[in-house]
Amino acid sequence: DAGVIQSPRHEVTEMGQEVTLRCKPISGHDYLFWYRQTMMRGLELLIYFNNNVPIDDSGMPEDRFSAKMPNASFSTLKIQPSEPRDSAVYFCASSFDPPSTDTQYFGPGTRLTVL
Amino acid sequence: GQQLNQSPQSMFIQEGEDVSMNCTSSSIFNTWLWYKQDPGEGPVLLIALYKAGELTSNGRLTAQFGITRKDSFLNISASIPSDVGIYFCAGQLKETSGSRLTFGEGTQLTVNP
Numbered sequence: 001d002a003g004v005i006q007s008p009r010h011e012v013t014e015m016g017q018e019v020t021l022r023c024k025p026i027s028g029h030d031y032l033f034w035y036r037q038t039m040m041r042g043l044e045l046l047i048y049f050n051n052n053v054p055i056d057d058s059g060m061p062e063d064r065f066s067a068k069m070p071n072a073s074f075s076t077l078k079i080q081p082s083e084p085r086d087s088a089v090y091f092c093a094s095s096f097d098p099p100s101t102d103t104q105y106f107g108p109g110t111r112l113t114v115l
Numbered sequence: 116g117q118q119l120n121q122s123p124q125s126m127f128i129q130e131g132e133d134v135s136m137n138c139t140s141s142s143i144f145n146t147w148l149w150y151k152q153d154p155g156e157g158p159v160l161l162i163a164l165y166k167a168g169e170l171t172s173n174g175r176l177t178a179q180f181g182i183t184r185k186d187s188f189l190n191i192s193a194s195i196p197s198d199v200g201i202y203f204c205a206g207q208l209k210e211t212s213g214s215r216l217t218f219g220e221g222t223q224l225t226v227n228p
Contacts, residue, residue, distance in 0.1 A: 004157075031214055043158075043203065043218040056215060091157050095214070103148060104216065106157030 002026070004107030006092050012113045018080040021110045024073055025094030033093040033104060034067055034077050043091075049075065050097070082114045121204055121219030129227050134191040136202060136222045143184035144206035148216070149176075152201045161202075162189070194226045 005024040013019055025032045033048040047057040052069045060067070064083070069075040079086055089111050093104040121138045128134060138147075146165055150158035162173050164180035164187060171178055177190045187206075191198055204219040 033214075042220050045215055048214060050214070056213060093157070103160050103163045105160065106150075108155075109157050 004092055004094055004105055006090075006107040006110050008110060009108060010111045010113075012115065013082055014115050015083055016081045017114075018078065019082045019086075019112060019114075021077040021090050021092075021112070023075045023077070023092030023107060025075070025092070026105055027073070028096070029094035029105075030097035031095045031104075032069060032075050033095075034075070035091040035093065035106075037089045037091060037109070038087075046077070079112075082112075084114045087112055087114050119204060119206060119217050119219040121222055123222060124220065125223040125225070127225045127227065128194055130194060130196060132194050134194055134198070134224060135188060136204075136224075137186060137188040138204035138206070138219045139186045140206055140217075141185075142208070144208050144217075145184065145210075146207040147178070147180050147187040148205040148207070149178050149187070149189045150203045150205060152203065152221075154200075158203055191224075194224075196226050196228050199224055199226050 007022045031050050034046040035043050036046055037043050046059045047067045048055055049069045065079055067077045089109045091106050091109045093106045095104045118141045119138050148163050149161045151161050152158040161176055162171050162178040167180055167184050168182050169180040175192045179188055201221045201223050203221050205216040207216050
């Protein structure tokens with residue numbers, strides 16, 4: 001089975017540019033999560049969706065960040081305008097609807113570098 | 116918010132040795148998860164624990180959900196070089212945080228052949 005798919009795997013951009021990260025969750029999963037990983041702050045949850053609806057976006061750093069899930073098989077995380085402090089690895093994860101199981105399966109991540 | 120303390124931060128061991136790492140929380144969880152992350156990859160789920168006191172094994176890995184619901188440990192027996200990576204614990208308490216996971220800081224494991 002294909003796992004969570006993320007693209008691109010690496011992104012290098014200049015400060016002020018718009019960045020769009022993409023995620024395809026595991027088919028049949030009802031939940032989708034966006035995380036950011038840095039050395040300083042570890043793994044942080046940015047936002048998660050249930051059945052394409054944003055449930056908790058309290059981790060989104062600021063208005064420059066936005067996330068959408070137009071359908072069950074696709075989500076985007078957009079940063080506009082990007083800043084050097086946004087450099088990190090961004091992970092997407094998905095899971096089934098509890099209570100069957102709610103363990104999250106992670107994608108390979110997108111390594112973002114903002115110059 | 117909930118805080119997870121994971122220790123040790125790093126371990127350097129010889130192949131064949133056993134390893135133990137643990138996580139403690141300032142508040143209770145009703146799910147504990149252990150993940151492993153290889154360089155350049157996302158975390159991969161190793162073991163999931165859903166009941167206080169539960170002891171679960173997955174091959175050479177054994178994890179336990181503490182009775183107080185505020186801690187968990189992961190043991191790796193007879194370590195091998197491919198065990199190298201970063202191990203994360205994660206806790207969840209649906210009543211207050213929904214599906215949000217709180218992650219520990221990670222334990223970097225190095226295994227010398």
